[in-house]
Amino acid sequence: MATTDINTADTARDVRTIDGVVDVIATTAPEIRTGLPGRRVTAEDENPSGETQMAADVFADDLLCERIGALEGVGEYASEERPESVDVGTGRLSVAVDPLDGSSNLKPNNTMGTIFAVYEAPLPAHGRDLVAAGYVLYGPVMTMVVARNGTVDEYVIHDDASYELVREDVTLPDEGSVYGFGGRVPDWTDDFETFAREVEQDASRKLRYGGSMIGDVNQILTYGGIFAYPTLESAPEGKLRVQFEGYPIGYVIETAGGATSDGAKSLLDVDKDDLHARTPMYVGNTDLVAKLEAALD
Ligand SMILES: O=P(O)(O)OC[C@H]1O[C@](O)(COP(=O)(O)O)[C@@H](O)[C@@H]1O
Ligand SMILES: [Mg+2]
Ligand SMILES: [Mg+2]
Missing domain, CATH: 3.30.540.10 (Fructose-1,6-Bisphosphatase, subunit A, domain 1)
Structure with a gap:
């Protein structure tokens, strides 16, 4: 992670x-x-x-x-x-x-x-x-x-x-209070859907999703929580691009004390050598990203 x-x-x-x-x-x-x-x-x-x-x-x-x-x-x-x-x-x-x-x-x-x-x-x-x-x-x-x-x-x-x-020195709040998940719900994998439903059940969190990854990630940096553009049944690599979206957001969120993942490891450890390669993205508070990885395991 x-x-x-x-x-x-x-x-x-x-x-x-x-x-x-x-x-x-x-x-x-x-x-x-x-x-x-x-x-x-x-x-x-x-x-x-x-x-x-x-x-x-x-x-x-x-x-x-x-x-x-x-x-x-x-x-x-x-x-x-x-x-x-x-x-x-x-x-x-x-x-x-x-x-x-x-x-x-x-x-x-x-x-x-x-x-x-x-x-x-x-x-x-x-x-x-x-x-x-x-x-x-x-x-x-x-x-x-x-x-x-x-x-x-x-x-x-x-x-x-x-x-x-x-x-200065912006960090993710300890108690994450928002979540936002991209992709069509029927296109989510069963494991991800189970995880998403669990996150939704927690009364301390609210949905914040605008459909612009950077706006949605900035909500996480501001309020804490978890954002995902996950693996989809129709797109196992998700939608977002490693060089232009996955790595830089991984770097920002991890520098701010949060965690990031492609489902199994830190976004910064994704190995893809194509300039336009894609990756699933999960970013947020460490405990939530750990739960996500356990759910997808
Ligand atoms: O509406 P969709 O197809 O799920 O896509 C939403 C995602 O696509 C993006 O717009 C892709 O980025 P670009 O706008 O740079 O192509 C993300 O910001 C956003 O998270
Ligand atoms: Mg763009
Ligand atoms: Mg983009």
Whole structure:
């Protein structure tokens, strides 16, 4: 399950590069958000996972590729929206991005986010190669959560692209009070359904599910509990992608003292060498993730 072996940058140069990536993510967020109103339509292409792209997905990806690619210290950029990673320089760090997570929430105007992962290895990299990860949430307030140097911090991003630290050393509350499970219920496995029904029976927990993974995970970081996008009967690997979603969220949640799993082991220990590989995701408080693993065993 979760382990405490969180890798961090060990050279001053890598620390500067990570700071540069965080700065690009934060300062680009207002532009991505401002660009959304005219881009709530589908783009012409599908992404490498076979999903319809929104114009906003492509817009955010292009902006981030250009800006992250220009940073000294970054050698490769990849995103959910392009088939191959792009060589952007000679730096030893690679950056993988989900430019808009939850973009199907764009039409009904619900929360979405931008997720980033910084790896100290060529792409596709391994979860243990991560040296920083985080996300922006385009909610009523624009916030950014960053895991680096062994801690998780939260920032508020203003419309003028300035940003301020509002919470240091964020950890999951001990008593988890929310849960959210994705996928169609009839498509859940029997073991997962049994676990889900048990979680629901506990009167101290409420359902919080919005259909944007990053919004749903941020509920867990805020209130504690458990989020899952599980193995489905029709999709044994679930829906979410290892490099762009599973690893970075694993890194954030485990750095914040929570646990993550693919059903059997930490998300950071998933071994998949395809850039667009998928994984089931279970993240939350350690006791709940342990129960989940026992239920699926
Ligand atoms: O509505 P579905 O198909 O269950 O999918 C919901 C999941 O798909 C996602 O939107 C996938 O991410 P993208 O929007 O980046 O493709 C997650 O944010 C969310 O948890
Ligand atoms: Mg996504
Ligand atoms: Mg996406």
